[in-house]
Amino acid sequence: MASPAVQPPITAPTQCVPRELLESPLFLLGRLGYEVKTEVMDAFEAAGFSAYCYSVLAVLDEGDRETQATIADTLKIDRGQLVGILDELEEHELIERKRDPNDRRRHLVSLTRSGKRQLTGYRRLARRLEDELLGPLGEGERAQLRGLLQRIAGARDTRYVPRP
Amino acid sequence: MASPAVQPPITAPTQCVPRELLESPLFLLGRLGYEVKTEVMDAFEAAGFSAYCYSVLAVLDEGDRETQATIADTLKIDRGQLVGILDELEEHELIERKRDPNDRRRHLVSLTRSGKRQLTGYRRLARRLEDELLGPLGEGERAQLRGLLQRIAGARDTRYVPRP
DNA sequence: TATTGTTATACTCTATAACTATA
DNA sequence: TATAGTTATAGAGTATAACAATA
Numbered sequence: 001m002a003s004p005a006v007q008p009p010i011t012a013p014t015q016c017v018p019r020e021l022l023e024s025p026l027f028l029l030g031r032l033g034y035e036v037k038t039e040v041m042d043a044f045e046a047a048g049f050s051a052y053c054y055s056v057l058a059v060l061d062e063g064d065r066e067t068q069a070t071i072a073d074t075l076k077i078d079r080g081q082l083v084g085i086l087d088e089l090e091e092h093e094l095i096e097r098k099r100d101p102n103d104r105r106r107h108l109v110s111l112t113r114s115g116k117r118q119l120t121g122y123r124r125l126a127r128r129l130e131d132e133l134l135g136p137l138g139e140g141e142r143a144q145l146r147g148l149l150q151r152i153a154g155a156r157d158t159r160y161v162p163r164p
Numbered sequence: 165m166a167s168p169a170v171q172p173p174i175t176a177p178t179q180c181v182p183r184e185l186l187e188s189p190l191f192l193l194g195r196l197g198y199e200v201k202t203e204v205m206d207a208f209e210a211a212g213f214s215a216y217c218y219s220v221l222a223v224l225d226e227g228d229r230e231t232q233a234t235i236a237d238t239l240k241i242d243r244g245q246l247v248g249i250l251d252e253l254e255e256h257e258l259i260e261r262k263r264d265p266n267d268r269r270r271h272l273v274s275l276t277r278s279g280k281r282q283l284t285g286y287r288r289l290a291r292r293l294e295d296e297l298l299g300p301l302g303e304g305e306r307a308q309l310r311g312l313l314q315r316i317a318g319a320r321d322t323r324y325v326p327r328p
Numbered sequence: 329t330a331t332t333g334t335t336a337t338a339c340t341c342t343a344t345a346a347c348t349a350t351a
Numbered sequence: 352t353a354t355a356g357t358t359a360t361a362g363a364g365t366a367t368a369a370c371a372a373t374a
Binding site: 015016017018019020021022023024025026027028029030031032033034035036037040055058059061062063070073074075076123126129130133134135136137141142144145146148149150151152153154155156159160161162163 | 179180181182183185186193195196200223225226227237240287293294297300301306308310313319324
């Protein structure tokens, strides 16, 4: 005994994220952040290296002769995780690990010549990804976004506050 | 034979994320997005439910009588993942699952009375979290951030474009 | 005993694939 | 055969903990 009135299709023609979620910067930040992160990782992976390689090389390019613990701390990644990344970088001779003669427990990690060159390539890739993912935003808007995110990040953790 | 000149502490006094990463909106978006996501999840978890419960309830509050596939699609989560979330919500009688008499494969999911009430609570929690995590930003700035993120999200996926 | 780097292990979230029941 | 929901499984990515070497 079917109901006499034929029911119209109940599946919504276009599913759309609820307005209250779309209007939550937190929801958008979390969702976009996750998507961005995975896409960036995939892109770097496709280019041949782990996504963290760029970050690590960037750290080494600024501060000289860091120890592994410092690098891991700076990037908020696990020390154990960093080992694998450094292994990869060392295999390709982008970095060098040398025992610290003053404290033989430590490794002094430094950028090699070809590491510096590779860093340039990573920068180009990063720029390309930014253009891709932040495409709809103009220069001024990107700066605006950067400023806002920096404010949030800086308030959460001092290591996100640029040194004077 | 220690070197005569005592080496100053080589560990940088303050580790700081490299400037070039801090100036990349992509890096900040990815990092903050991840942190925000996990913190929000933890907060909801601490409040007793999975973090997705709020999203699901919000969907149900807008569109009526959705099927599970529609909900999963809308929120870009896996159908299999959704099952567990709905189980949890149903256990606490926040939603109801009824077989669609027109197609007995489908479940018509709807919000219960106490589900609607719970949604209000979730909204309060979401507001609190937003205040917490976006604290350093004023009202205008939050709106700015929301607008920018909406632009990015909308360009990537039409389901992030608010319906007119 | 404490710390550095390393290795091994477990856990969380997500993605994929097999299964059932209906169509 | 194809689809909706369910269940089971495997896969990243990350976090925790044990380990050897050095201090």
